[in-house]
Amino acid sequence: MTAFAPQPPTANASAEERPASLHDALEALERASNTPAKQRSVKTSSVVDVVCRQAFDVGLDQDSLRTVVQIVSVKTELDQTSVTTLIKNLYPAQRVPSDVVITIVGALGQGKGKPTPGSQNGFVKWLITVHEIIEDPSTLSRLYGVLFGLLDSISIRTSLCHLLSLITLRKHVKPFRIEQLLELARGLGNEPVLQGLLRVYKDYYPDIILGSTSAGRNSFPPAPDAEWRTRILAIQERAITEEDSAFEQRNGFKVARRGRARVKTSAIPDVHTFHANEAITLEGIDNVEDFVEKLERIEAPGQMVSFLTDPLLQKYVELSDSPIIVQRIQLWLSMCLEDQYNAIKEGVVDMRYLSDILNGLLKHAQYTKKLLPIVQTFLKEYLLIWDGLQNVDTILNLLSYSPIQSFAGKLRLSPLDFPLERSLLAHDVQACERLFGFYTSLFRQWSNQASPQPSRSTSSLAHSDQRALYDLAAHVATLSLSLLLSLPSNSSISIITSAILTFYEQLSTSSKPHHIPIILPPNSLIYLLTLSSSTTEFARITGIIANYRHAFSAHPAPVLKYYPEETTNSFNTALRDVYNLLWMSRALDVAPPKSMGLYCDPELRDTLHAYLTELDHEYSIQAAFNISNNPVLASMSLAAWLALENEEIEKEGYDPDAITRHEGPVSQRKLEMLRASGGVDVEWDAYRVRVLKWMEERGLKGPKDFMFSASNQLRVKFPEQA
Known part of the structure; x- marks a missing residue:
């Protein structure tokens, strides 16, 4: 098809003669097609050059392609050189609309107003090139009868036979068409292209079409010009991902x-x-x-x-429900995955091919929400030799669709084996983050798979599915504590901490009575995260505690029927400790069994208290972590106070320059002193609630959720904030 090779337009006209845009060029082209050459004010070559340059560079969108095809598919005032150039540059930027194909097929054959034989041949060659990217693949199939009826057109017969060879299906092979083809072949002396089309027909009905259908040099459809193919694929590659994604959604x-x-x-x-x-x-x-x-x-x-x-x-x-289809799939996958496994062990695997297979398996898992048994078997063996780097995200996403199973005891026979952790933890912090992301996805998938328990059940963990969820969470808790206590405190640890908090945000909001149990993190992990040096991490852990508080409140009574007393007592202790820390100015107060002071040793607490009071008699360990003095909240508390103080000054009509200002940090005693000395009159609780609201407005809603879930008094006193 060398006659259809791409010919990028040349700049043969001055800038002044060229239309400013493709839209202007198409309008000018339409006018030129209806205007005799001697009456035109603009050179047609400059207009054609703009259209073809745009088509060659970025392709023609559907509307532009439709316009050009409508112009060149009928006899017009355009010269043949311009028409041929336009046909050779019909590069579609998107899938080809069906109506464009219909317009082109309608332009074929003999008749008044039809384009020249050379243009028609160019159209058929263009259809051969784009037939796989037509918007509706059945368009050419529906036009098969029209195309077949044009085989007597000598000028397009060769290209037409090639096109028909590509689109012929069994439903198109009719007795009358077989007869016509045989007569045509006999009359033309066994023309190669007709023999090629007959061979396609014979593949469908070998018992009807007798005799030899020899394969000559020109009987096969030639490959489209390599340069044209490369250009059109480069243009379409830019938009194919977005188009396919939108198509799947649509x-x-x-x-x-x-x-x-x-x-x-x-x-x-x-x-x-x-x-x-x-x-x-x-x-x-x-x-x-x-x-x-x-x-x-x-x-x-x-x-x-x-x-x-x-x-x-x-x-x-x-x-x-065909067993044959299932067997075909299983056979192909078993052979393919076994070949890949052996290639990996021998060090000769094609990683790109393996990635394609694994990504395909993941798409299937995402659709069905489960792994095929053969894939589970492959992953079980593959994890033993996996380096923890190749296709890491795909592997972890695949494993997250593993069926719910026991996570305690002997994991050596499970795909969810400790080799997975060993492979990942041997690398960088990002690998640890991926590991916690995997456990988060796994818990979500298992929650969807878990079977509900009978409402009469006497334990939240009576069923094996619920026990599996509990064991998984317990394993993640152990892993979290191990990493937080062993890794140095730097910017890297914050990545792991964030991943841990994401897991517990999922865990704390997943519970459903008689279905997904309330699974608490150990208090030691809660306390470790509460003492974080990050405002965001502190806000997230307090939000997680609030989620658990809401979960217990929403659970059918009596809660102790489903959860052991030590579980509820442990949570109440953690709730009280954080409440004392943030709100009651009783930080690290140890009063077993109600409060454990975040596991701070009483002797250490007394030493810290003595040190602080020695620095300043107003300092104390009790108030060191409250909403005004907490190192991660103090700056936000100050900003909230300044805004509140200015609002009060404006509301009461005070002179901003004469009124006594609070020097901070804000405390209950200092607010009373401020009121007595002529400053604004603000209640201690109102100030603290304002700080909570201030943080919530800036995306840190955890402390407010925690306080209003933990304190009935606040919900009653400030119902508009609850």
């Missing part, structure tokens, strides 16, 4: 097409049905009604592995 009942470049470089092909015995294939399905109506008659595609990435084929496999 309509999952149509076979997805990724474009030739991606199909050739991917281990998983697009869906294709070869030599279908039935007239209905997945490629011919357009919508959900069509799919449901024809489900029982759909012919399975040639390569079932495409089900890993194609949404429509996934639906077909799930709804089809």
